[in-house]
Amino acid sequence: MGAGIAGMHYTGMAAMRLSADCRFDPMLVTVSVVLAIVISLVALSLAFRVREESGRRLWRQKAVSAVVMGVAIPIMHYTGMAAAHYTASDATVDLSHAVKASSLGVAAVTLVTLVVLALAIVTSVFDRRLTAQRSELRSAEERYRELFLRSPAGMIRVTEDGRILDCNLAMARMFGFDTREELMATPMAERYFDGGERDALIARLAEQPTTADLERRLRRKDGSPVWLLTTIRVVEGRNGEPRVFDGMMIDISDKKRYQIGLLHAQKLEAVGELAAGIAHEINTPIQFVSDNTRFLQESFAAVSQMIAASDEVRAQAEHGPVDPVVLDRAASVQLNADWAYLQSEVPKALDQMLDGLGRVAKIVRAMKEFSHVDQSTDMAAADINRAIENTLVVARNEYKYVAVAEAQLASDLPPVMCHIGDLNQVFLNLVINAAHAIEDVVAGTDQLGRIEVRTKRDGDWVEIDVSDTGTGIPEAVRNKVFDPFFTTKGVGRGSGQGLTLARAIVVEKHDGQISFDTEVGKGSTFRVRLPVRGRGPAAALAA
Amino acid sequence: MKRILFVDDEPNILDGLRRALRPQRDRWQMAFASSGPQALEMLASESCDMIVSDMRMPGMDGAALLASVCERHPAVIRIILSGYTDLTAFMCAVPVAHQFFLKPCDPLLLREAIDHQTSVADRYGYPPVAELVGSLRALPVAPHAYQELRREVAESHPSLDHLVKVVTSDVGVSTRALQLAHSAFFGQRQDIADIRAAVARLGSDILRHLVLAADTLRSFEPATAIHGFDIDDFQRHSHLVGTIAERVGGAGLQAHVLYKAGLLHDVGKLVLADRAPDQFGQAQKIARAEGRPSHQVEEEMFGVSHAEIGAYLLGLWGLPPAIVEAVAHHHHPERASDDQRPAAAALYLADYLARLPEAPGITRGSEAPDAHIVALLGGPAMWSTWTELALNAARLGAQHA
Numbered sequence: 001m002g003a004g005i006a007g008m009h010y011t012g013m014a015a016m017r018l019s020a021d022c023r024f025d026p027m028l029v030t031v032s033v034v035l036a037i038v039i040s041l042v043a044l045s046l047a048f049r050v051r052e053e054s055g056r057r058l059w060r061q062k063a064v065s066a067v068v069m070g071v072a073i074p075i076m077h078y079t080g081m082a083a084a085h086y087t088a089s090d091a092t093v094d095l096s097h098a099v100k101a102s103s104l105g106v107a108a109v110t111l112v113t114l115v116v117l118a119l120a121i122v123t124s125v126f127d128r129r130l131t132a133q134r135s136e137l138r139s140a141e142e143r144y145r146e147l148f149l150r151s152p153a154g155m156i157r158v159t160e161d162g163r164i165l166d167c168n169l170a171m172a173r174m175f176g177f178d179t180r181e182e183l184m185a186t187p188m189a190e191r192y193f194d195g196g197e198r199d200a201l202i203a204r205l206a207e208q209p210t211t212a213d214l215e216r217r218l219r220r221k222d223g224s225p226v227w228l229l230t231t232i233r234v235v236e237g238r239n240g241e242p243r244v245f246d247g248m249m250i251d252i253s254d255k256k257r258y259q260i261g262l263l264h265a266q267k268l269e270a271v272g273e274l275a276a277g278i279a280h281e282i283n284t285p286i287q288f289v290s291d292n293t294r295f296l297q298e299s300f301a302a303v304s305q306m307i308a309a310s311d312e313v314r315a316q317a318e319h320g321p322v323d324p325v326v327l328d329r330a331a332s333v334q335l336n337a338d339w340a341y342l343q344s345e346v347p348k349a350l351d352q353m354l355d356g357l358g359r360v361a362k363i364v365r366a367m368k369e370f371s372h373v374d375q376s377t378d379m380a381a382a383d384i385n386r387a388i389e390n391t392l393v394v395a396r397n398e399y400k401y402v403a404v405a406e407a408q409l410a411s412d413l414p415p416v417m418c419h420i421g422d423l424n425q426v427f428l429n430l431v432i433n434a435a436h437a438i439e440d441v442v443a444g445t446d447q448l449g450r451i452e453v454r455t456k457r458d459g460d461w462v463e464i465d466v467s468d469t470g471t472g473i474p475e476a477v478r479n480k481v482f483d484p485f486f487t488t489k490g491v492g493r494g495s496g497q498g499l500t501l502a503r504a505i506v507v508e509k510h511d512g513q514i515s516f517d518t519e520v521g522k523g524s525t526f527r528v529r530l531p532v533r534g535r536g537p538a539a540a541l542a543a
Numbered sequence: 544m545k546r547i548l549f550v551d552d553e554p555n556i557l558d559g560l561r562r563a564l565r566p567q568r569d570r571w572q573m574a575f576a577s578s579g580p581q582a583l584e585m586l587a588s589e590s591c592d593m594i595v596s597d598m599r600m601p602g603m604d605g606a607a608l609l610a611s612v613c614e615r616h617p618a619v620i621r622i623i624l625s626g627y628t629d630l631t632a633f634m635c636a637v638p639v640a641h642q643f644f645l646k647p648c649d650p651l652l653l654r655e656a657i658d659h660q661t662s663v664a665d666r667y668g669y670p671p672v673a674e675l676v677g678s679l680r681a682l683p684v685a686p687h688a689y690q691e692l693r694r695e696v697a698e699s700h701p702s703l704d705h706l707v708k709v710v711t712s713d714v715g716v717s718t719r720a721l722q723l724a725h726s727a728f729f730g731q732r733q734d735i736a737d738i739r740a741a742v743a744r745l746g747s748d749i750l751r752h753l754v755l756a757a758d759t760l761r762s763f764e765p766a767t768a769i770h771g772f773d774i775d776d777f778q779r780h781s782h783l784v785g786t787i788a789e790r791v792g793g794a795g796l797q798a799h800v801l802y803k804a805g806l807l808h809d810v811g812k813l814v815l816a817d818r819a820p821d822q823f824g825q826a827q828k829i830a831r832a833e834g835r836p837s838h839q840v841e842e843e844m845f846g847v848s849h850a851e852i853g854a855y856l857l858g859l860w861g862l863p864p865a866i867v868e869a870v871a872h873h874h875h876p877e878r879a880s881d882d883q884r885p886a887a888a889a890l891y892l893a894d895y896l897a898r899l900p901e902a903p904g905i906t907r908g909s910e911a912p913d914a915h916i917v918a919l920l921g922g923p924a925m926w927s928t929w930t931e932l933a934l935n936a937a938r939l940g941a942q943h944a
Contacts, residue, residue, distance in 0.1 A: 275628075277629075279628050280627040283626025283627075283647050284553055284555075286646070287646040287647040288553070288558065288559030290559075291556075291560055292563070294563045298566060345562055349559075349562055352558060355555070401604075446602035448601065
């Protein structure tokens with residue numbers, strides 16, 4: 001800038017045509033050039049510093065730098081002028097190369113000056129905008145980084161081979177780590193209980209690049225489970241880079257615990273409702289077993305007397321003829337003992353007692369199996385036929401006064417991977433619903449309806465049908481039967497959650513199907529279909 | 544020979560009972576039916592003294608069967624023997640069953656209970672009385688007590704103190720509460736010391752059922768007023784007699800038994816007011832006109848007085864014999880057995896004393912307090928203490944009211 005000013009000044013000087021000889025003082029020329037450079041430097045540096053500022057101060061400082069700049073030019077000019085010494089000479093002014101500053105010339109110079117000025121302004125505006133953009137970009141990046149790092153939702157970026165490229169603190173905390181770096185130092189595979197689950201997820205992502213609202217059970221640093229609601233997106237690598245997965249996760253462990261508690265509460269409620277019926281089923285045999293026991297106790301006393309009397313007779317007989325009084329007494333003891341009655345009744349009493357005890361044992365066993373609490377959250381192979389049999393035993397009191405129940409169980413039914421405790425709940429709900437539907441038909445009559453439970457294999461599926469000869473479901477409510485709290489039953493017979501729960505267990509927990517077929521006046525059939533191998537990989541993720 | 548009909552849909556139960564109760568065969572004639580309709584058929588062809596029925600049976604259940612028996616053969620004593628513990632089902636049977644036994648029930652206990660019932664029937668179940676008491680389903684309750692009870696049980700958190708107060712204030716509710724609290728449905732049979740214990744044992748849930756749902760209590764609103772019977776006076780008098788009897792006491796008597804016996808001593812009048820209001824009113828009218836005690840007139844009309852009728856009801860409902868006997872003989876302590884006489888005498892005296900403040904200076908007809916009875920409870924020396932006690936109790940009662 002300084003050189004520009006100086007160059008311009010001395011070129012201008014050289015362009016003057018005067019009838020005088022012009023000499024320059026080298027010392028002052030040097031000083032003028034240095035001054036031009038120094039003051040320009042100050043002015044420019046002031047101008048650049050000012051660009052960072054804003055507000056009222058900006059204008060004040062700009063004014064200062066403009067003044068400095070303005071000062072640089074005249075100082076240089078007058079220094080330069082001071083350096084020039086003219087000596088008059090009579091040399092003819094060589095006007096051959098001179099131009100006359102015509103009015104056109106003046107106009108052209110003005111125009112060019114204006115164009116240069118405009119260019120300078122435009123440049124400065126662009127420069128300004130560019131700088132603003134750059135600083136905005138930088139602050140935006142910082143903002144998003146901040147958002148990422150401080151988000152209460154867990155965020156993570158993982159490579160296909162399981163390296164954690166980035167994550168935030170929330171993510172690390174969800175997995176039980178104190179810092180991001182700690183989590184990032186471990187492979188993603190360590191966060192899974194079952195490695196196959198991750199492979200299944202990646203396979204699923206290959207088909208569907210964004211999966212939202214997955215409920216996943218992952219592993220914390222200390223090995224305990226954490227339930228995460230996850231949304232995952234595949235980010236394809238550009239320029240041949242490998243693709244990565246971006247995940248966003250929310251800790252839903254508390255909600256899960258609550259849900260599981262709710263399911264458990266439902267189960268307890270059902271068992272509680274069954275309790276009166278089961279008590280009845282057990283109290284009845286205990287009553288006749290205890291009646292018969294009392295009978296046997298008294299019978300044994302009578303038999304003891306008989307044997308004592310007969311011993312007396314035998315003892316006498318060994319030593320000669322028996323005293324007729326003793327013989328009479330023996331006969332009357334036998335008569336009092338009601339021996340003929342005992343002879344016919346004791347064996348029957350014993351049979352009935354054994355039968356009664358067998359019944360109690362059967363109920364208690366079925367109760368125990370029915371109320372099985374699934375030990376882990378993993379599925380286990382279970383015998384559906386046996387579950388049906390147990391259900392019919394524990395629920396017997398709920399239907400036996402209105403219906404006979406028959407189970408047609410397929411002998412070739414494979415074991416099914418399932419949560420059997422939950423399925424028992426489903427079967428119980430279906431059987432009790434069937435009983436209630438039948439009760440509405442047969443109440444007040446001495447007729448009995450019919451409940452049929454059938455199982456069969458259908459390829460990779462197992463099918464369980466529960467049919468009743470009840471009222472059937474009216475057209476108008478058919479699409480509501482699975483709705484929560486929808487019930488047509490009277491108060492005390494159902495809260496309207498049985499089928500809702502059944503559907504949640506069958507469909508959501510087992511990847512199965514539940515449907516029904518009904519005809520008003522004839523009855524309904526509810527059908528549950530379960531995949532033999534338990535849930536598919538997709539469902540494994542969902543639960 | 545008593546004829547007892549057992550009904551159960553489970554043949555093994557009937558067989559077991561048949562065998563376990565066989566030692567009673569020289570005193571009881573036992574019949575067995577496997578369903579309600581069969582039991583009704585058997586009853587129609589040959590009457591019996593008692594029916595012991597299961598609760599849950601296909602077709603007609605125990606409550607329905609007993610309701611039919613109550614209607615067609617009211618004199619038959621009705622007992623439930625059930626293994627079903629569902630409260631709603633139990634409440635359905637409350638109006639029609641006299642007693643409840645829970646399976647499994649020791650056959651010895653059952654034998655004893657049946658013996659107790661039949662002996663009560665033998666002593667007080669004079670045929671017309673048996674029909675009268677047997678046809679009773681709901682006990683009458685004073686209307687304001689009934690309203691208050693309904694209000695209290697409708698609260699989400701009824702206060703025990705208030706419930707006890709309302710229950711105690713009414714003879715009908717107290718009797719029902721004591722019946723159910725003594726019943727085996729609520730566990731081991733044991734003596735219930737007082738109304739508070741009975742209410743606590745039943746709990747507000749059962750009371751709610753009793754008051755709101757089941758046909759076990761009803762507000763006493765007779766179509767035409769019964770001559771000489773005012774339900775509020777009746778409650779006041781019963782309460783006073785209980786309070787006085789408790790304090791008059793006597794050697795070897797438990798105060799809480801005397802209180803309950805005093806409170807319930809006239810429960811027979813509730814039965815009469817409910818089942819035979821016209822005759823009952825007539826008896827009161829004659830008694831007043833002729834200046835005789837009403838129980839004498841009742842004896843002439845019904846064969847027995849409200850005392851025996853009340854005793855029969857309490858006996859059927861399984862209240863302790865000490866209370867039953869004291870109530871039965873509260874007009875004639877001399878008829879009671881030696882060991883029951885002091886309690887009957889205490890009731891007699893309390894009944895007499897309770898009337899003093901109501902009609903000072905007037906003794907009731909021929910009934911000047913028997914010197915023999917006075918002697919039994921401590922002698923004439925006690926007389927001034929007793930009258931003062933009676934006046935205080937009456938004053939306190941009036942303040943309460």
